[in-house]
Each structure stands twice: as structure tokens, then as C-alpha cells.
Amino acid sequence: MRDVVLLGSTGSIGTQAIDIIERAPDRFRVVALAAGGSDVDLLADQAARLRVSTVGVGREDAADAVRERLTDRWPADTPPPRVVAGPHAAAELAALPCDTVLNGVAGSQGLRATLAAIDAGRTVALANKESLIAGGPIVTRRAAPGQLVPVDSEHSALAQCLRAGRRAEIRRLVITASGGPFRGRPRADLADVTPADALAHPTWAMGPLVTTNSATLVNKGLEVIEAHLLFDIPYDQIDVVVHPQSVIHSMVEFVDGSTIAQASPPDMRLPISLALGWPDRVQDAAPAIDWSTAHTLTFEPLDPGAFPAVDLARRAGDAGGCAPAVYNAANEALVAAFHDRMVGFLQIVDTIGEVLDEWLSERHAAAGNPGTVEDVEQAEAWARERARVLAEASVQRG
Known part of the structure; x- marks a missing residue:
């Protein structure tokens, strides 16, 4: 018990x-x-x-x-x-x-x-x-x-796949992304996206912040940073691939060319149950895939032009220190502004980029690695305020 x-x-x-x-x-x-x-x-x-x-x-x-x-x-x-x-x-x-x-x-x-x-x-x-x-x-x-x-389904999948080999045998981690509700759409088609549009996720039922993050792919950027921190794998060995069916939750490629994938229906009860019982599984935590029926699983490259959030996250992660906290805090503020209709959908990630640029050019060298929670909270407060100011300036520009 x-x-x-x-x-x-x-x-x-x-x-x-x-x-x-x-x-x-x-x-x-x-x-x-x-x-x-x-x-x-x-x-x-x-x-x-x-x-x-x-x-x-x-x-x-x-x-x-x-x-x-x-x-x-x-x-x-x-x-x-x-x-x-x-x-x-x-x-x-x-x-x-x-x-x-x-x-x-x-x-x-x-x-x-x-x-x-x-x-x-x-x-x-x-x-x-x-x-x-x-x-x-x-x-x-x-x-x-x-x-x-x-508990994240992607990182739970990676943890399960990593059981198949030793640390030295890992070539790369492959994190899958559903692509959200705007998969395949070019950047020009996303200018008029509404909050209701962003919350219409095709496969997962989540809260408004996570669902919006999935639409912008900020969520996938955060998951790249999380995978680096959890599994101590360099950023250049962590890839993202779009998999709209959300059946393969992530994969690990090993040095011999073998890839181990974890598959299950898009149901968070499975990774939650595994985290609660780790390393043991919980019987019948969620329904299994019915492999007796036909399935089509597709994989597509991520479009960084339409969805630059993952590349921004890699930049924040490579910089280290409080840069990932700045990336995340700016996003939280801008998602709230988006749902308050203060900024447009594309401005969420564009403004995160502006805030991150300011942090890295003006504050990063002096800030260094966070030593305390207060260091992190100060960086987050700065990022939220800068995001708010930039959002208000955007409104004033019309």
C-alpha cells in the first residue's frame, strides 16, 4: 500500500x-x-x-x-x-x-x-x-x-523505452507531437486563430494552458527541456516528430539502429498510474490498443517556420540558468493575454522570443545559474512583466 x-x-x-x-x-x-x-x-x-x-x-x-x-x-x-x-x-x-x-x-x-x-x-x-x-x-x-x-505521456514513454538498453547505448530520444489543431497549416493561416480554435485539440482533453501550449507547440518545447533534465541527454540528441494519431507517445533510438516505441491510446490514466506505481504497473489502468483492427500511423517533420516554439525552447535550454524559466513564465503570461484577447495567436510565441532575446542579451550573463527559488521567481516575475508590457504595446499599436 x-x-x-x-x-x-x-x-x-x-x-x-x-x-x-x-x-x-x-x-x-x-x-x-x-x-x-x-x-x-x-x-x-x-x-x-x-x-x-x-x-x-x-x-x-x-x-x-x-x-x-x-x-x-x-x-x-x-x-x-x-x-x-x-x-x-x-x-x-x-x-x-x-x-x-x-x-x-x-x-x-x-x-x-x-x-x-x-x-x-x-x-x-x-x-x-x-x-x-x-x-x-x-x-x-x-x-x-x-x-x-x-507523468507526461511522452516522458513516461521514454522512461519505459529506456528500460530496453544502457545509457551508453542511447543514440537519441524522439518525442512525438500530435501537431495540435493547426497541424499542416502555414504560419499565414494562423493569424486569425481564436481561443476557441486553440482549445479544440483533436486527441487530448487537457486544461486551457496545456491545450493552448499544444496548439502553439510551446508544450513540445517544454518537453524537450524536460527530457534533457530528466534523462541527462544533450539537446542535439532530442528530436521532435509530428504523429497526429497520438498512439506512439515517444521513442528511443539505440546505437545499433534499433528504435523502441511505447504505444497506447491517448489516455493519461496510463502514465499517471505508472508514475504512482513506479516501477510496477497498475493492472487495467487504461484500455489497451485493439491490434486486431486496422490502424494507420503516420509521422511528419515539424514545421519550424509555422511553429518556432521548439527551436526557441532549445535556445533557452542551451543557454541554461534561468532562461528556461523565462521562456515558460513569458508563455504563461502571454497565453493568459491571448485568452483575454489582448494578443493574437502568433504573438504568443513571437513575444516569447522577444522576451527571451532581452533576457539573454541584457541579464543572462549577470544572472548565471539560479541558486535559490527566489532567483527563479525573480526571473519569472521579470519575464511576466516584460511579456505584459509587450502585449499592451501590441494592443496600443492596434
Whole structure:
């Protein structure tokens, strides 16, 4: 039996993790869960159903509502769980006694929770790739070998494929991309894309930030950085290929010319379950592919002219230091601006490039490698502000 602390419980990853855990009660038990506070009814329902001992909520103004709903849902003869509220609630819960912390917090705000879990010696099932990307060397220095287990389907696939050979036998990692809703369209056709268009992903059901990132392919850029940090593979040995069916989740090519691929339907329950049970699998976590029926699997090169986000991510990753955090933070600000209709779709990645250019030309040499979380947060704050200023200037230009 593994005790699990679940962070981001009301989001897509969190709700699917709970589905897995409830179907494998002999394998897992949730002892604490946390969410931002936008859906206090769901958070209270989850806590009551799972009988957790601690509940975290990121918004302090939602704490009383959570306590009230927990009291309504809890047996009268049993005290309700402790409620921890505030911006560091997830980090506090991440350090609680448990076997595994699943970090499904959205965005780079999950960095402190990732570090708290690492420092407490927990296995970290990492759905929050942004915390690894932003924290970079801070996270990798503090994590023990094998302590970070990826939840992203692509990195879960790579971890599975890497079991087939030794480190010295790896030639390259191949990360697959669905191509998002705009696959095959030239840059000129993307100028009038709306937020609704960007959220219409053809194969995956995800939150608005990740879905928009998939449309711009920023998500794939982040995954290249994540793969480098997780598996210590140089950037020039990490490729991206477009695979619209989303059946092959990633591949590893070995020095003898053999390629090992991991295949499964596009269902996040499989990589979530594997991260929770790692290195063991969870029986019937998700449906398997029916290989008795006909399938067509296609692979296409990435178009860097229409989707320059991956090349920008490589540039940030090669630069190191806080550059990946700047890339990610600028994107988060610009995705929000896009959904507020302050900037157009193409301006998301174009403006990330402007912010990154400024960072590398004006601040990178002095900033060096981040030594503390505060260093990362300062770089992120600078990137978000620059992205905001550039977005507002774009609006004023009309």
C-alpha cells in the first residue's frame, strides 16, 4: 500500500489520478490533497470520499468555504480534516509523511511543492513539468536518482523505452507531437486563430494552458527541456516528430539502429498510474490498443517556420540558468493575454522570443545559474512583466 499526497486534485490530472486510486484500493491510499480553490465543492467531495487527513487550498479566501463544505460532508462523530490555506499550502502538504507526492499543480507555481517533496525524501510523480523546467539545476541537484518519475505521456514513454538498453547505448530520444489543431497549416493561416480554435485539440482533453501550449507547440518545447533534465541527454540528441494519431507517445533510438516505441491510446490514466506505481504497473489502468483492427500511423517533420516554439525552447535550454524559466513564465503570461484577447495567436510565441532575446542579451550573463527559488521567481516575475508590457504595446499599436 502506497500513501499518496495529491496536489492539483480538482484538475485534469488530479481527477484521473483519483479514478485510478479508487479502482486500486489495495495499491494506493490518498492521505492529503490540495487544489487552488476555484472549485471548493469538488475539493470537499474528493476529501470526504477519500477520507483524507489534510486538505490544502491555495486561495486563502476559499478556506472558510472549504471548511464549511467539509463539515457538511463529514460524519458527525469524526472530526473533519485539517485545512491548510495560502500560496504555500501545496508545499506544506508535499512534505507530509507519505510514499509518493503527485504534483499536478498547474504552471511554475508548483516549484516549491516539488522541492518540498524532494527534500522530504518522497517519490515525486511529476505532472508539473514547469517546476522542473523553471527550477532546472536547483531541482536536479536536490533530487536523488530515481526520485523524479514523469507523468507526461511522452516522458513516461521514454522512461519505459529506456528500460530496453544502457545509457551508453542511447543514440537519441524522439518525442512525438500530435501537431495540435493547426497541424499542416502555414504560419499565414494562423493569424486569425481564436481561443476557441486553440482549445479544440483533436486527441487530448487537457486544461486551457496545456491545450493552448499544444496548439502553439510551446508544450513540445517544454518537453524537450524536460527530457534533457530528466534523462541527462544533450539537446542535439532530442528530436521532435509530428504523429497526429497520438498512439506512439515517444521513442528511443539505440546505437545499433534499433528504435523502441511505447504505444497506447491517448489516455493519461496510463502514465499517471505508472508514475504512482513506479516501477510496477497498475493492472487495467487504461484500455489497451485493439491490434486486431486496422490502424494507420503516420509521422511528419515539424514545421519550424509555422511553429518556432521548439527551436526557441532549445535556445533557452542551451543557454541554461534561468532562461528556461523565462521562456515558460513569458508563455504563461502571454497565453493568459491571448485568452483575454489582448494578443493574437502568433504573438504568443513571437513575444516569447522577444522576451527571451532581452533576457539573454541584457541579464543572462549577470544572472548565471539560479541558486535559490527566489532567483527563479525573480526571473519569472521579470519575464511576466516584460511579456505584459509587450502585449499592451501590441494592443496600443492596434
